[in-house]
Amino acid sequence: MPHRIAYTALAPRLLPVALGEEYPLPENILEMRRITKRYPGVTALDEVDFYLRSGEIHALVGENGAGKSTLIKILAGAESKDAGEVKLDGRVVEIMQPRQAKDLGISVIYQDFGLVPHLSISENIMLGREPIRPGPGGFIDWPALHGVAAQVMTELGLNLSPRTPVSRLSVAQKQMVEIAKAVSTRARIIVMDEPSATLTLHELDRLFDLIRALVRQGVSVVYISHRLEEVFTIADRVTVLRDGKVAAVKPICQTSREDLIRSMVGREMAGDYPKRVDSLGETILAVENISRAGVLHGISFTLRKGEILGITGLVGAGRTELARAIFGADRVDSGWVMLEGRKLSLSSPKNAIAQGISLATEDRKEQGLVLGMTVRENTTLANLQAVSRGAFVDRARESGAALDFVRKLAIKTPGIEQKVRNLSGGNQQKVVLAKWLFANSKVVIFDEPTRGIDVGAKQEIYQLMRRLASDGIGIIMISSELPEVMGMSDRILVLHEGRIAAEIPAGQVDGETIMRYATGGGQAS
């Protein structure tokens, strides 16, 4: 078993690594040994060892489908393991139910949210732990409930009324509520499965401050992320999973970005953004003065054939709303959109798609995928005509198309007949992309296209976007990841509170400037 060598060479107690002076010989608070988990057609975890010391921040990284979330679900009692043992404080524990994990002081923030949409933020945070008024009847003590929730929210810098229903929140805000929920249980072990995927830099800073504060209180943190910069900023140690096995366990100071990537993908990777080689074509899309009360205010811009236009800004700046308006998913109050000189009817997504515009949404679970359908069915959903003969779907052609994308995007699945519900988060995201690539549009809007996608696949998606662009397609890429925005875009729009705060040609800008515009500080300089 070659994959275990890297690990045994670094048996935790033998190495008084530089974790900071407070913990010269930290105890293992959690030991997961030889954990194995099989699904039909997939071995998600194959004898994985994972050790967490008390008071450490332990990063867990790996490609999409490597088994990170599965490992966490087993720890949280959300999935059962096929083999292996879990020790907490040196004692073997059998965690069969999420509730048990909670009682043992383990709190998990899942990659896909577990919030109840119609309940308020505070009800969600306190779900299952509602404070009860003294006296008979077991009535909920509402002031206390809102009070506790509000306190956690302040700690996190979450500026919302605790009574807001969760359904009204943006993806990033939901993420913060998830975090608040985990923090409020005062757990000893907090696991965060890609907490940063939807957060902007600003929110990320706050999250990091919070994590550090938690650690000072003795909490241990497992941190899963595809953004390696974060791992180097926050983690003490890192475990790399590859295809369900441990590929490496290292103190963060003894590894490098390249080293980690090599462990993750098993090969060297060039990390450059593909540059544009052809010249830009004529204007393909012109957005004129789009407004929607309270969200978008007089937004105008153009997009040329072969161009990648990056749109960035803080959460709530109106990026997704702008995309949805162009796509006809939401009504606009005024303004119009011209595609190749013809005015578009913005009445429905169906129209937009028919006219040649696609929108790959950011929220894959709620808006991107039909989870109960197969990879094949999801891939062709937006362009079923292309694989149909009259009213009938041509199964052979459909399967061919789906297989093609599984290959092109390296979607990790036992087959195209797998339900997308059973794919890992990143692979679900790839299916969303496949659907919109298959839609064959003239303009494609990607809303956070690489959210939750591993380094290798990110490269593939960048290449793919570039290739689409050089085929004469206009691309709008909405992203919160500044390096990506700066690396990929030919031009960058920065939104702030529903207005365009700046329009910047590529290569003439640094991250700080963009952030200044995004936070509304543009005019000052």
Next chain:
Amino acid sequence: MNTDTKTIGPTQARETTQAAQAAQIPSMPGASRALLQEYSIVLIFLGVCVLFAVWTGGLFLRPDNIMNVLRQISINAVIATGMTFVIITTGNIDLSVGSVVALVAVSSARILKALALHMPIWPAIAASCALALVVGGAVGAWNGFFVTRFKVPPFISTLSMWAAARGVAFILCDGRPIWNLPIQFDTIGRGYVLEGVFGPWIPIPVIIMAVFMIVAHVILTRTRTGRYAYATGGNMEAARLSGINVRKARMIAYIASGVSAALASLVLTSRLASGQPNSGEMYELYAIAACVVGGTSLSGGKGTILGTFIGALLIGTLNNGLNLAGVESYTQNVILGLVILGAVILDQFRKRD
């Protein structure tokens, strides 16, 4: 499946690891277990058949009794077919179908009697059948219209039709059944084909059920309309953002349900040789039972016509077998209730994997 597992990433690294994974697929045990779970309802059905065969001393398995069972389930199976469309597409049930049966029974009887006075008899029958289906479709469209345009919760929309359609049925006939339909009309519910040619005869209702269900099956599994039904029921917002006209998809489902109820009503009216305003009571619940027993998920996006057929068949078999065995009807109801519960529990187990 095997060719699918070879779909691999662009790089050598991915290729080898995934090939290794593909090799680990537990081939036979896993597959047969899945098959067992998928068709557990079929197994239960077969078990019930064996039980009745023994219990009734072979009476149950006689060809004429089997045809009998099929004819008895035909009405419920046809209604359940439309119900399957509605449940898959909307994740909701259509409560109005029983009342639509009554409405169509009365209106088609009236129309037929009126037309028969002015036309040759067979064209009159054909025309009144066509009009009956239009009435059913119109009621479905009404249900769908209020659900999709005015966002009336489907439960409410069809509940109101459940009350109103039966009311209209009674008004149309002054509360009295319409008798004395042309004798030729009996063919639909009581006729047989292939009588004497191939030995066993096949009741026309069974033919109607078979054709209708096969068409529905083909629509659901092979056409875009069917795919859109599953997508809309599985995740309406994702379907809408994929450019699917989810209003249309839901309208189609309600119309299909209305047409199914109308078709079933024609068979029933013909069998009873009269338009009865109180016919079809509780039919909606039997149809829902057939769907649920057959594995259609009440949260939408999941279900098959084949499953619904098996569901209707199981319910009909229980009825028939228990009758033959001399079990009285109160006990039969208790057993039906337990079967529904058992089928859904089975489905939950199936979901685990």
